[in-house]
Amino acid sequence: xxxxxxxxxxxxxxxxxxxxxxxxxxxxxxxxxxxxxxxxxxxxxxxxxxxxxxxxxxxxxxxxxxxxxxxxxxxxxxxxxxxxxxxxxxxxxxxxxxxxxxxxxxxxxxxxxxxxxxxxxxxxxxxxxxxxxxxxxxxxxxxxxxxxxxxxxxxxxxxxxxxxxxxxxxxxxxxxxxxxxxxxxxxxxxxxxxxxxxxxxxxxxxxxxxxxxxxxxxxxxxxxxxxxxxxxxxxxxxxxxxxxxxxxxxxxxxxxxxxxxxxxxxxx
Numbered sequence: 402x403x404x405x406x407x408x409x410x411x412x413x414x415x416x417x418x419x420x421x422x423x424x425x426x427x428x429x430x431x432x433x434x435x436x437x438x439x440x441x442x443x444x445x446x447x448x449x450x451x452x453x454x455x456x457x458x459x460x461x462x463x464x465x466x467x468x469x470x471x472x473x474x475x476x477x478x479x480x481x482x483x484x485x486x487x488x489x490x491x492x493x494x495x496x497x498x499x500x501x502x503x504x505x506x507x508x509x510x511x512x513x514x515x516x517x518x519x520x521x522x523x524x525x526x527x528x529x530x531x532x533x534x535x536x537x538x539x540x541x542x543x544x545x546x547x548x549x550x551x552x553x554x555x556x557x558x559x560x561x562x563x564x565x566x567x568x569x570x571x572x573x574x575x576x577x578x579x580x581x582x583x584x585x586x587x588x589x590x591x592x593x594x595x596x597x598x599x600x601x602x603x604x605x606x607x608x609x610x611x612x613x614x615x616x617x618x619x620x621x622x623x624x625x626x627x628x629x630x631x632x633x634x635x636x637x638x639x640x641x642x643x644x645x646x647x648x649x650x651x652x653x654x655x656x657x658x659x660x661x662x663x664x665x666x667x668x669x
Contacts, residue, residue, distance in 0.1 A: 591619030
């Protein structure tokens with residue numbers, strides 16, 4: 402069957418360890434206008450679009466781990482958190498040492514005033530970022546889809562235990578060794594890709610997905626051809642249909658190039 406949609410995680414998947422894109426990725430997108438290329442990332446839309454300026458309008462962005470989907474600078478899918486949930490989550494996070502909450506909204510991300518390595522880390526993922534002493538007031542002025550929690554000293558896997566009692570309609574998932582993402586339980590990259598599939602009449606069997614970490618699980622489940630990177634989490638490898646070469650060995654592009662070798666863009 403022909404591949405009509407390719408969904409790609411960024412960090413640890415498309416990008417190498419130095420955060421560089423494969424040199425031929427943008428050319429590949431240009432050469433395949435009939436394939437919907439989806440950037441599925443925990444990053445903010447504005448940061449993602451800035452990374453792909455030459456082709457930014459040729460991509461679809463399932464940003465904030467799927468909480469919001471942008472196409473040609475328009476929101477085509479949104480899964481907003483309730484304000485009361487934001488308030489209770491902020492109170493919970495503030496009781497955990499070494500954590501910094503970042504509210505992720507449609508217009509911007511918001512954090513309390515910070516400097517040093519914490520601000521540098523957050524700015525890496527959120528180019529539209531406002532520092533404010535009152536996060537809840539900021540939430541009232543925007544549609545918040547996610548609370549990203551930065552955990553210092555790469556202790557996210559240890560800190561996740563503090564969120565076991567989170568409300569049942571919310572979820573807290575690891576998105577890296579320093580990050581925990583809190584959102585509505587119905588938010589994930591797979592749900593966002595499913596919304597795109599429905600919009601364009603594309604079946605899961607016509608889709609291919611790549612990921613490396615636990616927040617990519619639903620993404621891989623949403624696509625018939627699923628790849629975990631060789632550098633990926635063992636649990637994701639167990640879930641994936643295929644294993645791709647590592648992000649530092651151009652693993653994504655090695656698979657995408659195979660599409661050109663198969664009749665009509667299908668996979669053998």
